[in-house]
Amino acid sequence: MKIAVIGGGYVGLVSGACFAELGNDVTIIEIDPAKVLAINEQQPPIYEIGLEDLLKKHIGNRLCASITYDSVASADIIFICVGTPPNSDGSANLSYIESASAMIGAARRTVPTYCVVVVKSTVPPGTTAKIVCPGVLQSAHKTEGEIGFVMNPEFLREGRAIADFMHPDRIVIGSADDRAFNYVAEAYHKIDVPVIRTSLSAAEMIKYTSNAFLAMKISFSNEIGNICKQLHIDVYEVMRGVGLDHRIGTQFLNAGVGFGGSCFPKDVSSLISLAKAIGEDPLILHAVLKVNTQQPNRLLKLLRARIGNLNGKKIAVLGLAFKDNTEDIRDSKAIPVIQELLLNGASVSAYDPMAVEAMRKLFPTVTYCHSAGHALDGADACLVMTEWPEFGKINKEFERMKTRVIIEGRRILSCNGTEGICW
Ligand code: UGA
Numbered sequence: 001m002k003i004a005v006i007g008g009g010y011v012g013l014v015s016g017a018c019f020a021e022l023g024n025d026v027t028i029i030e031i032d033p034a035k036v037l038a039i040n041e042q043q044p045p046i047y048e049i050g051l052e053d054l055l056k057k058h059i060g061n062r063l064c065a066s067i068t069y070d071s072v073a074s075a076d077i078i079f080i081c082v083g084t085p086p087n088s089d090g091s092a093n094l095s096y097i098e099s100a101s102a103m104i105g106a107a108r109r110t111v112p113t114y115c116v117v118v119v120k121s122t123v124p125p126g127t128t129a130k131i132v133c134p135g136v137l138q139s140a141h142k143t144e145g146e147i148g149f150v151m152n153p154e155f156l157r158e159g160r161a162i163a164d165f166m167h168p169d170r171i172v173i174g175s176a177d178d179r180a181f182n183y184v185a186e187a188y189h190k191i192d193v194p195v196i197r198t199s200l201s202a203a204e205m206i207k208y209t210s211n212a213f214l215a216m217k218i219s220f221s222n223e224i225g226n227i228c229k230q231l232h233i234d235v236y237e238v239m240r241g242v243g244l245d246h247r248i249g250t251q252f253l254n255a256g257v258g259f260g261g262s263c264f265p266k267d268v269s270s271l272i273s274l275a276k277a278i279g280e281d282p283l284i285l286h287a288v289l290k291v292n293t294q295q296p297n298r299l300l301k302l303l304r305a306r307i308g309n310l311n312g313k314k315i316a317v318l319g320l321a322f323k324d325n326t327e328d329i330r331d332s333k334a335i336p337v338i339q340e341l342l343l344n345g346a347s348v349s350a351y352d353p354m355a356v357e358a359m360r361k362l363f364p365t366v367t368y369c370h371s372a373g374h375a376l377d378g379a380d381a382c383l384v385m386t387e388w389p390e391f392g393k394i395n396k397e398f399e400r401m402k403t404r405v406i407i408e409g410r411r412i413l414s415c416n417g418t419e420g421i422c423w
Helices: 010-021 033-040 051-058 070-074 095-108 127-140 161-166 178-187 200-231 235-243 264-277 283-307 334-343 356-362 372-376 389-393 396-400
Strands: 002-006 025-029 063-066 077-080 115-119 147-151 171-174 195-198 314-318 347-351 381-384 406-408
Touching: 002 010, 002 070, 002 095, 010 025, 010 051, 010 063, 010 077, 010 161, 025 070, 033 063, 051 063, 051 161, 070 095, 077 095, 077 178, 095 115, 095 127, 115 127, 115 178, 127 147, 127 200, 147 171, 147 178, 147 200, 171 178, 171 200, 195 200, 200 235, 200 264, 200 283, 264 283, 283 334, 283 381, 283 406, 314 334, 314 372, 334 347, 334 356, 347 356, 347 372, 372 396
Parallel strands: 002 025, 002 077, 025 063, 077 115, 115 147, 171 195, 314 347, 314 381, 381 406
Antiparallel strands: none
């Protein structure tokens, strides 16, 4: 099939490359010319395991990037993968969705053939029917039936997105239109997993609910972890015993300093905001965010309990990315922690295998180091903020600290003499 993907961010780029791998002809439409150039030169503008290999395999063959909407005219399926960033009240900003819809419509105005427009971006229920459908049709000067509409949420984790695309647990295709559903099912036909057909708005809600549920599992584990810490019980032992109940599941039960990233905090806030707009007060969702905001404060409280006043102290921060295998620092828990350390007169030496350059822009006064050992030199304490596997091997490097106070916000170290935020 001929596929156009609007947006060359991590969802659009990964989805585009994977659809090419599945045998489709794909054009990724991206407004940033530097990204277009990089993609066409087979250089991924983001770090994602396996992405460079896919670009090398398919660019110049079944995959290309473009700044124009020209390829939309001949596409069978057009995926909208643009961002839906939060407004100041937590609601989703749909302006990129609106402009993409208008541009798609304009590109299809003189095209007589059928195509399907698919929303992959995370959007509040009703967006595809009330904003995308009319936006595309009006701009195309067409009526219902001439263009099909589908909502097909993504469940890709940054850093593992290609594996998640190729081996999903399920594919959700929301559509009332059989022809549109069949087009999208066909694009995925090589992936042998259950395909769930739903209404447009149920598909939109499935994405929000999945992310909110996963975020809830993490905040729940953190709350249990905070209780376990007081009782001198290892929350990881507890959650192993709990998670093996197949009704609960073993994943997303790792207690720590809380969830970050561009999705969970934004999507839970957006769900709260849309619940409020219809007169609901979602108690659990509020608690999910409250626990998440408090975890970094607990880490700092623990640090103060161990080393006292922070003024003049040197704190080594290991890990800046919001999780391992990414250079992304959006909503990273390292941010509020570093901010508080600096505000209280501490000096910070930081190390991350990938995210140093991104964090340098936010905190230019931090000393950024080329290794964990370098960051630990003469430090009064060390805070572990990201679950990078390489941190599991750190041991002798801790001898370079002035005082051996090591507090984990993520459970990853394997040496003795450390303390965890909830263990
Ligand atoms: C998340 C979802 O997992 C994807 O399914 C979804 O498609 C994506 O959001 C999205 O909406 O686009 P992502 O934000 O990339 O993916 O990262 P996760 O692996 O889910 O981790 C999120 C945060 O939770 C990280 O800060 C991680 O350290 C933290 N986490 C994760 C925990 O604190 N404990 C856990 O047990 C698991």
